[in-house]
Amino acid sequence: MEPLPVARIVGSISDCRSALGEANWSEAARAIMTTDTVPKAASRRVRAGDADIAVTGIAKGAGMIAPNMATLLTFVATDAPITRGLLDELAVEVAGESFNRITIDGDTSTNDSFVLLATQQARCPPIERRADPRFGAVREAVAAVATELAQAIVRDGEGATKFISIVVEGGRDANECDRVARAIAHSPLVKTAFFASDPNLGRIVCAIGNADVQGLDPSRVSFALDDVDVVVDGARAASYREEDGRRVMGKPEISVRVALGRGTASSTLWTCDLSHDYVSINADYRS
Numbered sequence: 001m002e003p004l005p006v007a008r009i010v011g012s013i014s015d016c017r018s019a020l021g022e023a024n025w026s027e028a029a030r031a032i033m034t035t036d037t038v039p040k041a042a043s044r045r046v047r048a049g050d051a052d053i054a055v056t057g058i059a060k061g062a063g064m065i066a067p068n069m070a071t072l073l074t075f076v077a078t079d080a081p082i083t084r085g086l087l088d089e090l091a092v093e094v095a096g097e098s099f100n101r102i103t104i105d106g107d108t109s110t111n112d113s114f115v116l117l118a119t120q121q122a123r124c125p126p127i128e129r130r131a132d133p134r135f136g137a138v139r140e141a142v143a144a145v146a147t148e149l150a151q152a153i154v155r156d157g158e159g160a161t162k163f164i165s166i167v168v169e170g171g172r173d174a175n176e177c178d179r180v181a182r183a184i185a186h187s188p189l190v191k192t193a194f195f196a197s198d199p200n201l202g203r204i205v206c207a208i209g210n211a212d213v214q215g216l217d218p219s220r221v222s223f224a225l226d227d228v229d230v231v232v233d234g235a236r237a238a239s240y241r242e243e244d245g246r247r248v249m250g251k252p253e254i255s256v257r258v259a260l261g262r263g264t265a266s267s268t269l270w271t272c273d274l275s276h277d278y279v280s281i282n283a284d285y286r287s
Contacts, residue, residue, distance in 0.1 A: 025041055025058060026041060028075075029041045029058035029059075029060075032058065032060040032073055033060050034060060034071075035062045035063060035158055036061070036062045036156055037062070037156055038152075039058070040058060040059045040060065040061075040152040040153065040156070041057065041058045041149075042057055042145045042148040042149050043055065043056040043057070043145065044141040044145055046137045046138065046140070048124070048134035048137040049124055049133070051122045051123060051124035052122070053078060053079060053080045053137070053138055053141065054078060054079050054122075055076065055077070055080075055138070055141040055142050055144075056076070056145070057075060057077070057145045057146065057149055058074070058075055058149075059072060059073065059074040059075075059149040059152065060072065060073050060074075061073065061153040062104065062156050062157055063104045063107070063158040063278075063282070064104070064105065064107045064109040065102055065103055065104045065105075065153060065157075066100075066102065066107075066108060066182075066186075067100070067103075067108060068100065068108070068112065069095070069112035069113075069114060070109050070112050071108075071111060071112060072099060072113075072114075073111075073112070073113050074099060074113065074115065074146070074149055075113075075115045076116050076117070076142060076149075077116075077117040077118075077119060078117070078118050078119070078138065078141070078142065079118070079119045079120070079121040079122040080118055080120075080127060080134075080138045081118070081122055081124060081125070081126045082118045082126075082127045082135070082138065083126060083127065083128050086127065086128070086130065086135065087116060087118050089130075090139060090142060091116040094114075094116070094142055094143050095114045097143055097146070098143065098146035098147045098149070098150040099149075099153075101150065101269055101270060102150045102151070102269070102270045103182065103185050103270075104153075104157040104158060104160070104271070104272060105158070105274070105278070106182075106186035114146075116142070154270045155272075157271075157272040157278075158277070158281045158282065159274070159275040159276070159277030159278030159279070159281055160272035160275065160278075161195060161252070161272075162195065162251075162252060162253070162254060162272055162273040163252065163254070163270070164185070164194060164254050164270070164271050164272060165254070165256070165268065165270055166181045166184055166185055166255075166256045166258070166268065166269045166270070166271065167181075167255065167256070167258070167267075168181045168258045168260065168266065168267050168268075169257070169258070169259055169260070169266035170259040170260040170261050170265075170266070171260045171263050171265040171266065171267070172263040173263070173265045174265045174266070174267050176213045176260075176265070177260070177265050177266055178267040178269070179211045179212075179213065180211040180213060180267075181258075181267050181268070182211075182269060183208065183211035184204055184207040184208065184256060184258070185269050185271035187203065187206075187207040187210070188274055189203045189206070189207075190203045190204055190207050191273050193249070194254065194273040194274075195273035195274055197246060197249045197250040198246075198249065199242050199246050199248075201225075201230050201231075201245060204223060204256065205223075205231065208258060213260070215262075216260065217234075217262065218234045219234035219235075220233060220234065220260070220262060221258070221260055221261060222234075222258070222261065223256065223257060223259065224256075224257045225245060225254060225256060226248045226254060227248075228240065228244045228248050230245065233261075
């Protein structure tokens with residue numbers, strides 16, 4: 001793809017400005033797409049005290065998403081009168097719960113943005129403290145919009161055919177749970193097994209071990225696919241049948257639940273499978 005001449009970009013700014021409008025969210029969502037196959041937008045309206053508060057956002061991203069958001073772009077706006085300090089805190093917290101909880105291929109790039117704006121247009125007193133009950137309602141709406149957009153990025157991952165939720169619990173801290181979740185999500189062998197609907201579940205066992213959690217006792221580790229127990233206390237579950245594993249792995253949405261058996265911490269990650277189309281897209285695409 002040839003880069004646009006700077007003069008052409010500058011010359012288009014006035015046209016972009018004239019196209020601005022309150023009803024043009026969908027056009028903006030489409031304009032920021034790259035290898036995305038669909039535009040991504042989400043909105044919520046909540047009651048905060050005596051005012052109705054709106055939260056609306058758009059995003060783009062389909063590959064090279066982790067770590068730290070990588071090539072995704074997200075813009076979320078609310079009319080809530082939140083002060084700058086609270087808004088800064090909210091942006092960091094929500095990014096940690098949503099856009100930093102997704103991965104497509106474990107790869108990254110050089111540009112990322114999550115922009116959270118507050119127009120202050122809602123007709124109510126400013127929200128200046130976290131203890132303000134209105135802040136909780138607005139925070140919930142912003143987090144819901146961000147999570148929907150983040151998951152939409154995974155669902156539209158380059159070549160993706162499966163949406164996979166990975167929940168790791170029972171860790172000593174969230175960091176080691178996150179490390180296990182990412183080891184599973186970034187394993188090409190695990191991701192291709194999901195694409196093939198192949199219950200080659202030793203690959204997940206290997207990924208858990210490859211996370212290199214110090215002092216992890218394999219005899220206390222368990223994991224399940226949806227409602228199917230696969231490993232219980234370090235051994236194959238007595239109830240497990242390969243046809244059950246194949247049934248779950250053939251679904252378009254799958255949950256992987258891992259229990260480390262050594263604490264109370266947990267972590268959640270959303271990812272997708274790795275398909276033939278992913279290779280084709282990235283073999284042909286150049287920016």
